Amino acid sequence: MTYVIGVDSGGTHIVGQALTLAGEILAQTQSGPGNIFLDQPQTISNLTTVVTTLLQKLGRDDCQYILMGIAGVETTGNGAQVAADFTAKWQLPTYVISDAQLALLNGLEGHDGTLVIAGTGSVVYGRQNQQMWRYGGWGQLLGDTGSAYQIVAEAMKMLLKDYDLGRDSELAAILLPAFSATDPKQAVKHYYQLSRKEIAAVAVKIAQAAAAGNQAATNALVTQANALADEVLGLISRYQQPIPEKIAFSGSVLVHNSFYRETLLKKLQNVHSKLEPIVVSTNNGRGAIFWSRWHQVNA
Structure with missing residues (x-):
């Protein structure tokens, strides 16, 4: 064969x-x-x-x-x-x-369109008429908008704002145990001692809390989903008309969290109503079977 x-x-x-x-x-x-x-x-x-x-x-x-x-x-x-x-x-x-x-x-199975990757980090790619663009993906200090890492960072900022204002936070019950802390100051200390990957792993707990009705956790997800949508719209603005309508979602955050994915897509479709979402769950090695759509291969 x-x-x-x-x-x-x-x-x-x-x-x-x-x-x-x-x-x-x-x-x-x-x-x-x-x-x-x-x-x-x-x-x-x-x-x-x-x-x-x-x-x-x-x-x-x-x-x-x-x-x-x-x-x-x-x-x-x-x-x-x-x-x-x-x-x-x-x-x-x-x-x-x-x-x-x-x-x-x-x-995108060899077709033109947009790919949004959000896992530990994030980046947006697009392709039209054999030209490729990239938006974001500059690491956790300068980018990775909408990634698992930035979801946790967003939640931590919300927790610290509540602390600075002297009010209780819905996020304390999630983040303090996650960072083995008894108060926000200790959580910050431990946060800075962890790797990017270890911090990003806490996003699962935030997503679980949001699904259970924690409004602050939900707000953290929505804020980052909308920020990532802005980057996707930035990339789409580089396309010529008519824009490619296929948009693929990859990475753990987008593949496994339907609420996050739908929040992102809703903002995108408010601007470009005909975008067609695709959830990518296969290994990217599968892309080899679509190579001829990009380049003629004598097979």
């Missing part, structure tokens, strides 16, 4: 999938980190392991091509060389794009 290989090479791990062009996963494997800017030798080694494992399992003769989306490749600027090296190594057409482009390709 003929197949293609899609590789999603991200900062924490690499996932490789062998798929039929109909999208059936024939095999999957993964390896360690895959940000080529942070550690090129290790990334190349891990990519080699992932692809070699799939080729050994399914046979090289039936593989049509390999598509890799590699974190950091836009910064290093060596995607063409990496693709050429791997093409020579396996004697198979190998294409290299960024992990963001692969996410866009998968989320």
Whole structure:
């Protein structure tokens, strides 16, 4: 059976999938980190392991091509060389794009449109007429609007405002235990000792409290969803008319929290009523099956 290989090479791990062009996963494997800017030798080694494992399992003769989306490749600027090296190594057409482009390709199934990613961090991507744009994604200090991290930061600011005004906060029962604190001052101390990922994990507790009727927690979610919507609208403003109507949602915050996703979408559709939402729940390696919609591949 003929197949293609899609590789999603991200900062924490690499996932490789062998798929039929109909999208059936024939095999999957993964390896360690895959940000080529942070550690090129290790990334190349891990990519080699992932692809070699799939080729050994399914046979090289039936593989049509390999598509890799590699974190950091836009910064290093060596995607063409990496693709050429791997093409020579396996004697198979190998294409290299960024992990963001692969996410866009998968989320929109090769069509033009917008991709909104909100997990620990956030970023917005768009594509129209073979041109790609990005909005946000500048890390927790300068961006990551609407991300799990910023939802927690928003809730903490609300808690501290209540504390400064000498009033009780609905958020105290959520945030003080989450940060192993007995009062807001201790919560701040512990907050600054935690990693970005550890802080972002508290967003689940805020979402649970909102679902249970905690109005302050709900307000934190709405504030960040609307802020993220503003960034999406900023990216959409760069499109030519008529704008692409497909919009894909990816990342844990948008995939798993329907209230948050619907709040975001409502603000977007107030401006662009014909936007068509897509929730992305597949690994981005699946994007390989849509590659021909971006570029002609002789398969």
